[in-house]
Amino acid sequence: MRVSRKGVLPALPLAAALVLAGCGGGAGKAEDGTVTLYGNDPQNPLIPSNTQESEGGKIVDAMWSGLLKYNPDTGKAENEMATSITPSEKNTVFDVKFKKGWKFQDGTEVKADNFIDAWNYAAYAPHAQNDAAFFSDIKGYKDVHPADEKAKPATDKMSGLQKVNDYEFRVTLSASNVTFKQKLGYNAFYPMPAQFFAAKDKDQWAKKPVGNGPFEFADYQPSVQTTLRRWDGYAGKDKPAVDKVEFKVYQSQDAAYRDLESGNLDFMEMVPPSALVEDKYQKDLDGRTLGGTVMSDQFLAIPQYRDPAWRNPDLVHGISMAIDRAQITKQIFNNARKPMDGFVPDSVPGSAPNACGQYCEYHPQQAKALVQRSGYRGTIPIQSNADGGHKEWIEAVVNSVNKALQGTGVSLRFDPVPTFQVLRQQQQSHQLTGMTRGTWNYDFPSPDSELAAQYETGGSSNFIDYSNPGFDAKLKQARAASTEQEAAADFGAAERLLTASMPHIPLWSEQGIAGYSDKIKSVKLNKLKRVADLSSIRLAK
């Protein structure tokens, strides 16, 4: 009988176990001056010009400084290393001067050759760098990166890059482009130290990379964390206040969020959907949250090569007006998205206000009339992978449209595709059989980033084969403008041309909702990349 009493309490050992764990635990608490941020494994070797996804981008941006830096408040590019970037009258030649005495973390000085060599390296096709296309504005790009990528390039140097002296160089573009300057803060344009070019195995070098930014590389434990140390030789003006940053890998956002609540994690740039329900995060984090529109938007794209009837603006306008964006962003996304009123999110400097007008508003009656006027009848599929939360919102869109257009004979249908790769392949090989979804994350703060890639004839992400000579001409005109204000007016006009033909149905832009622990007093969110601005972190004393 004594034995049986012991056995009936399986909960006792658990309680004991937890007490033990409590004693052994506490290792998650970081020492002072260390900030732990939500992260993941970088997907490519840590070479700036080969980094285009956000996890590698977080590390690379902390380790390097470019000519320009994106201001976390305005999103605009401002001088970092550069002292002046002077465009020629037509914005075809940019004269770049930068600070003397700025050093790499190996002690060598950053000179003009470090920029020129790095850019040539990145653009050279056989190096297969992910960001090569960023250099396509520069004169001579076609010689180092032929359109047929298998062909051997004629040379490995772009003729548009000329050294003036050690601290000045000249960039000549193949066509005038006022927005080129805005691109220079992107990580593809970072300078590289001489040891990088000397290294035989670049991927091996990238295991212990050397940059010129506020943090230096300390350690990378795959699938665990990346650790960076503050580098005191940093020559920039925004010296970081923290000693060490750790980008910790989490398997689930929810686990990370519970760590954030209990103080084991200090920053998370996106609180998980479960915490957004009824603004739960506000209470959980006691107001330690950051918000604001991030330069990223989501849309439905209509392949122009499929059914000619889908190019009828009346039909697309009607469908767009049958989507209750306000309702869906509230109920499905818990306000983590904001309805779009144009093709460019309003957080992008130079975006035109309300470029889409009534066509991006919910007007079920007008929608019906427009669709009926188009004369189209049938069901249009929306192709997408169902994972990643896409199924929910696509079904909400389908329901909203089908309800509003009831009786018109036009309806939508969600057509799931097994994986994201299959979807990408269908998009790229022009085999879409219906509408599809898409997201655009801005690479540089100008409408040009999205407009050129998605809608310009032959644009790098123009997988719907949209081609509108009037629009192309407007974009060219915008880039050739002498000031950014003038350019903005032309970009706005270009956006309105898109509204007229509607190759995409704009849906919503992303509202970043970041959270931080009580260890951090203040921090800013980089609106361009949706990451913490590390220099802005101030610790609570």
Add this chain to the structure above:
Amino acid sequence: MGRYILRRLLQLIPVFFGTTLLIYVLVWLVPGDPFAGKCGDRACPPAYIEQMTHKYNLDQNIFVQYFLYLGKLFQGDFGQTYSGVDISTLIGQAYPITVRLAIIALIFEGVIGLAAGIITGLGRKRFVDNLVMISTLVLISLPVFVTGFIIQVVFGMDLGWMSVTVSSDAPWGELIAPGFVLASLSMAYVARLTRTSIKENKRADYVRTAIAKGQPQKRVIGIHLLRNSAIPVMTFLGQDLGALMGGAIVTEGVFNIKGIGGLVKQGIETKESMQVVGLVTILVLVFLVMNLIVDLLYAVLDPRIRYD
């Protein structure tokens, strides 16, 4: 016995080749170019795709690829992830943690599960029996992530007795709570299985014979009843150990433990095909060896089973 073991070890070879080939083909032949989705919502540069395709031998016939992979595998080279991390490093880092977690879980299953099963199987107390039956029913009906979440919130966040997630080096102490969560379901099964097995065998002929022979009760229960009743439980535990060694995707996810299960999940999510193939190959080996050990244990427990 020796010949039996040798025969079983030889059988492992075709099984190993068959399963790894299947895994390799399944992982690399999934529809969609593995690099089509690598660059987010943008198209990857063709030069990048070409270089990666060449690096991973994807321009070869799938069987040639497989044998190239095996050739490297036998030299201890599991290949690299797309970001250039050696997969053997990842495994070396994660496996000790998974083993520690599996041992803790197995101890919970063995000690609490067996104890509760034996007590209810042998005893006649209605209350105790009901308590064990109901508490195991609760554990069986709760999904593991719910159990994990409750323990995390109650003991980690509200009471503050343990850290909410496990730190990266995962010391034994921090793995106790996750180990309990991981074991909870199997623990309940072990308890029920032991109980039923003992109750059945209590009425078996050999037990009646042993009692009739006038053997002391201690011997009847200890040698005859319990040893024979342990066979199904042993099978279950052996299988379970194999599963535990294969990592626990859900539990590891809840507590952010850097074990094998998490690596497999991460590999699948980020389409790191090489990582998935390498890990699953290891898991196949672990399963095969565990099965062999369980089969050998039968002979130890049941004198009727002979392997020659």
